[in-house]
Amino acid sequence: MIVELTVNGEPVTARVNHPGSLLDLLRDDLGLPGSKSACEQGECGSCSVILDGALVCSCLVLAADAHGSAVTTVEGISEPGALHPVQEAMHRAGAVQCGFCTPGIVVAAADLFAVNPHPTATEIKEALAGNICRCTGYGAIVRALEGAEIVADR
Amino acid sequence: MMKLRFASPEMLVDINEIPDLDYHRVDDDGTIRVGAVCRHADLERSSLLDTRQPTMAAAAPLVADPIVRMRGTLVGSVCHADPQGDWASVMTALDASIIAQGPNGRRSIAVRDFVLGPFQNALAFDEIAVEAVVPTPRGMPAGGYLKLERRVGDYATVGVAVAIDRVGSQVGRAGIALTAVGPATIAADAAAQKLTGRPLTADNIGEAAELAAEAAQPKSDHRGSADFKRQMVRVFTSRILTGLLRSEEEAA
Numbered sequence: 341m342i343v344e345l346t347v348n349g350e351p352v353t354a355r356v357n358h359p360g361s362l363l364d365l366l367r368d369d370l371g372l373p374g375s376k377s378a379c380e381q382g383e384c385g386s387c388s389v390i391l392d393g394a395l396v397c398s399c400l401v402l403a404a405d406a407h408g409s410a411v412t413t414v415e416g417i418s419e420p421g422a423l424h425p426v427q428e429a430m431h432r433a434g435a436v437q438c439g440f441c442t443p444g445i446v447v448a449a450a451d452l453f454a455v456n457p458h459p460t461a462t463e464i465k466e467a468l469a470g471n472i473c474r475c476t477g478y479g480a481i482v483r484a485l486e487g488a489e490i491v492a493d494r
Numbered sequence: 495m496m497k498l499r500f501a502s503p504e505m506l507v508d509i510n511e512i513p514d515l516d517y518h519r520v521d522d523d524g525t526i527r528v529g530a531v532c533r534h535a536d537l538e539r540s541s542l543l544d545t546r547q548p549t550m551a552a553a554a555p556l557v558a559d560p561i562v563r564m565r566g567t568l569v570g571s572v573c574h575a576d577p578q579g580d581w582a583s584v585m586t587a588l589d590a591s592i593i594a595q596g597p598n599g600r601r602s603i604a605v606r607d608f609v610l611g612p613f614q615n616a617l618a619f620d621e622i623a624v625e626a627v628v629p630t631p632r633g634m635p636a637g638g639y640l641k642l643e644r645r646v647g648d649y650a651t652v653g654v655a656v657a658i659d660r661v662g663s664q665v666g667r668a669g670i671a672l673t674a675v676g677p678a679t680i681a682a683d684a685a686a687q688k689l690t691g692r693p694l695t696a697d698n699i700g701e702a703a704e705l706a707a708e709a710a711q712p713k714s715d716h717r718g719s720a721d722f723k724r725q726m727v728r729v730f731t732s733r734i735l736t737g738l739l740r741s742e743e744e745a746a
Binding site: 380396399408470 | 496498502506510560562
């Protein structure tokens with residue numbers, strides 16, 4: 341079937357011939373590799389995107405199901421050439437190790453700050469509970485985001 | 495089933511687009527209805543459940559992790575029939591039913607008969623589950639859900655759902671069900687029976703906790719030994735009921 345959706349503000353059309361996920365569509369068909377493909381079971385959060393205003397694992401959304409939706413990926417989380425305040429805070433604090441989980445963390449944290457501009461450490465941990473960092477670099481991530489002057493919109 | 499690579503269907507029908515299935519509401523008689531597309535996150539944020547159905551309110555924030563709760567649904571979780579699923583236990587403790595709809599109309603199936611085994615439910619091939627129905631409480635509903643997990647978002651090592659309806663100082667109805675300690679959700683009926691028709695006391699709480707532990711059929715695995723899991727069923731059953739007894743005493 342033909343899937344029409346908006347990705348990072350741009351209307352796109354893609355032909356989906358397989359029961360592929362939104363993640364496959366983004367990475368393989370639309371050339372947006374920022375969302376990572378890891379567990380493909382909704383366990384790790386490395387494929388987090390914002391779908392019609394809701395933070396979701398794009399590996400658990402069928403591409404066909406995204407027809408008519410608006411998707412924001414990590415590539416579209418900030419203005420071109422600029423960092424999102426969450427990215428700025430993580431960059432400044434060095435809250436990145438291997439970097440594989442970072443795009444998912446950035447999207448999930450941006451989603452949190454959009455609704456809660458001053459989250460506590462507990463609220464940050466709860467919001468990021470679906471994002472696994474295999475380097476176990478959680479401490480730096482939470483410290484980077486806690487108390488950060490982050491005014492986010494999406 | 496697709497994400498686990500257990501199923502690879504040739505054709506899929508997306509029920510997300512069927513209008514008006516995303517509700518949850520309380521009828522005038524206290525019956526709670528949850529539509530097939532109502533998300534876990536909707537239940538977690540619900541202002542209805544806190545007062546009208548405390549066992550569901552306790553379970554909603556413990557399902558999976560926040561990202562999964564945005565998409566997953568209560569009815570879907572019950573249909574998935576994973577022995578480690580939280581909602582099937584909560585619904586079993588509440589004597590809830592699933593409404594199935596097919597070409598010949600609708601039928602109601604008690605959740606305890608609906609969940610047949612790991613990843614198997616009682617739906618016919620031409621039916622879909624459209625609604626979960628929690629029956630009218632026979633008194634003031636009280637209860638809780640506790641879950642042991644290795645980390646947030648992991649499947650339950652052990653989960654216990656307790657739902658009682660209070661009539662004056664007596665327990666008018668009780669339901670207890672167990673998550674992740676058997677090949678399917680377990681209804682601990684003998685344990686619930688111990689509580690029915692009398693006031694909650696430390697003694698019958700102890701007896702119920704013992705019977706719930708006996709009803710468990712845990713296996714030793716990487717999440718813990720069978721003995722440990724059985725002990726946690728005992729602890730959680732007792733902890734929920736003792737909390738209810740304490741709040742009852744404080745209110746008196």
